[in-house]
Amino acid sequence: MKIIKFNLAGNWQDLDYNIIEIAAGVIQRGGSIVYPTDTVYGLGVNALREDSIEHLFKIKKRPETKPVPIIVRDIEMAKRLAYINKKQEKILESVWPGQVTAILEKRGIVSDILTAGKRTVGLRIADCEFTKLLMESLEEPITATSANFSGEPSLIRSVDVIKIFNKAHPHPDLFLDAGDLPESPASTVLDLTSQSPKITRVGPISKKDLMEMLK
Secondary structure (H helix, E strand, O other): OEEEEOOOOOOHHHOOOOHHHHHHHHHHOOOOEEEOOOOOOEEEOEOOOHHHHHHHHHHHOOOOOOOOOEEOOOHHHHHHHEOOOHHHHHHHHHHOOOOEEEEEEEOOOOOOOOOOOOOEEEEEOOOOHHHHHHHHOOOOOEEOEEOOOOOOOOOOOHHHHHHHHOOOOOOOOEEEEOOOOOOOOOOEEEEOOOOOOEEEEOOOOOHHHHHHHHO
16 A cells, blocks of 8 residues: 655645646546545445445455445536435535535446445535635546445554555555544535435534524
């Protein structure tokens, strides 16, 4: 596992090498990266390549019955992946970018492998400058599952990421090591597939705050 260290809050865009370009290249070649988000470290692969998705399941030791969420660049990209009506779009505009994963009915372009055979998919626009720039450099969405072994806690400390994956097989191709991320749980999950939005997992955004955003 290659490791690139940088300061997420520093002038990492002024380095002699382009971190975004390197990370995007790994994704485009079908590889996998561990990258910082506005919540926890994520494990990213091209979310539309079945071979990459299958490899991700092996890296995470994740049961095939558990779906994987996706990071998208904008609502237009989200519309390529899921059916979004005007009401849903208005809700998404109020919670994105942010720490909310929206559950929506998926389109055929999204593999059943990624969604564990379900007709729905989880999408999110992260409120993180690094993730934003990474997505702007890619034509396809990437997976947003947490960088850990399935069933274990999400990781925000870089030493924990290295400890878990460095000697594992298979392991991610690239770790974008931004040090320790701010303390945060995984994203809040908002199900938009029924008449009324339902919170199925409470994360950084509380139910009260989310309901306030949806007014």
